[in-house]
Amino acid sequence: MGGVDHVDRMRDHWWWRPGWRSGRHFYACHFSMARHAALVRMVESYQAGIRDFSTLDLIPARWLHLTMQGVGFVDEVSDSELVELEDRVRARLAGLAPPTVTFHRPVVRPEAVFLPADPPEPIRALRAIVHGVVVEVLGKDRAEPLPRDPALYRPHVSIAYSNSDQEARPMAEVLDKVDPEPVLLTLDHLHLLRFHRDHRMYEWTQAVPLRIGA
Secondary structure (H helix, E strand, O other): OOOOOOOOOOOOOOOOOOOOOOOOOOOEEEOOOOHHHHHHHHHHHHHHHOOOOOOOOEOHHOOOOOOEEEEEEEOOOOHHHHHHHHHHHHHHHOOOOOOEEEEOOOOEEEEEEEEEEEOHHHHHHHHHHHHHHHHHHOOOOOOOOOOOOOOOOOEEEEEEEOOOOOOHHHHHHHOOOOOOOEEEEOOOOEEEEEHHHHHHHEEEEEEEEEEOOO
């Protein structure tokens, strides 16, 4: 295959992870990416090549996001905890410089096709800070943990999810033929999202922007 990161096989992304069920919503601090027009154009150029694969669920522009730090299920986080979390995250982000990253070549991974953020270190550092706030508000036992090895967290924007077990080679070969210009972005807003996954997509019903930097 063209990319060294491509896997040989994909599997269904939509298995029910612990705690998830139909109708249940979740809070997380992720980057909503729909406002970044250049990235959306890049995503659409790659999606055009894989649109005929029914085994891939293409992610519409409005639901594009960079996964960062989970908070907890809505029915397990009180309103007062959520307000305190938002206030503390805002205060912490105000003193930081927004991360600047580049997106270019997608990779086919076990459950999704995604665009890695390069370099990953600024977003890893930001996640660690937000994780620290979640621990302050909810406690260590309730906070989604960071990986023991920071390199296991690969900041990325998914462009399609796999909905079945399948070979990865056909979509990888198509993607490797598309070659848009790299997209350089400064991510100056994190988002506190409330979302569900009832329709084979992560769809949020609330997106509170949290500015990074003064």
